[in-house]
Amino acid sequence: MTNEEKMLAGKIYNSGDLNLQKKLTRAHRLCKIYNDTFDDETQRRQEIVDQLLPEHGENIFLQGPIFFDYGCNTKIGTNFYANFNLTVLDTCPVVIGDNEFFGPNVTLATPLHGLLAQDRNTQVIDGQKTTFEYGKPLTIEDNCWLASNVVVNGGVTIGAGSVIGSGSVVTRDTPAGVLAVGNPCRVVRKLTAADQIKLKK
Known part of the structure; x- marks a missing residue:
């Protein structure tokens, strides 16, 4: 297996691999170019997004600044909104469904490193200097809202229609249709018809 194949499969891989470094550099460059655009440069932004995120649906809006490790390992559905400072470390596949709403400073992080210093340190x-790491994919199913400063760790699936409260760190799967908050994130309750916005004072 190549290092890229190992990385995407969640196996231990050499992060200094030259092919991976080229892909990182390309994605980081595209993010920087995107971050230097203005909100009303919609055509230019669309062109950059098409290059950075080849698997995306219609009507996605990234406020910027954004940061993707690879971009090509992230799939985004239709009707996606992300407020500023979206960070996606997509060493493993990241799947984001339809009708998603992300607050500012959301981080999706698939990479994992050794707990022992000798396993993390540069070799x-x-x-060539390199490190060895691995990762776990993550999935956010349709119709979720991740509020500000949410971190989602690799290996996690957030069920459809769920809301993750501000400042939460999601370390394990979250079922569909719930409100979950905290660090580590825990389910508070199911969402019901009583939560309709028209019923709020």
């Missing part, structure tokens, strides 16, 4: 292989 030199064939004269």
Whole structure:
């Protein structure tokens, strides 16, 4: 297996692989170009998004600034809104469904590192500095709202229609149709018809 195949499969891989470094550099460059545009430069932004995120649906809006590790490992559905400072570390596949709403400073992080220092530290292989890591994919099903400053760890699935409260750190699967908050994030209750906005004072 190549290092890219290992990375996407969640196996331990060499992050210094030259092919991966080229893809990282390309994605980081596209993010920087996007972040230098203004809100009303819609055509230019669309062109950049098409390059950075080849698997995306219609009507996605990224307020910016944004940061993607690869972009090509992230799939986004239709009607997606992300407020500023969206960070997606997509060393493993990230799947974001339809009709999603992200507040500011949301982070989706698939990479994982060794707990022991000797496993995390930089190594030199064939004269090249590198680290070894692995990851876990994550999925956010349709119709979710991730409020401000939410972090979602790799290996997690957030069920359809759920709301993740501000400042939450999601470390395990969240069922569909619930309000979940906290660090670590825990389910508070099911969402019901009583939560309709028209019933709010």
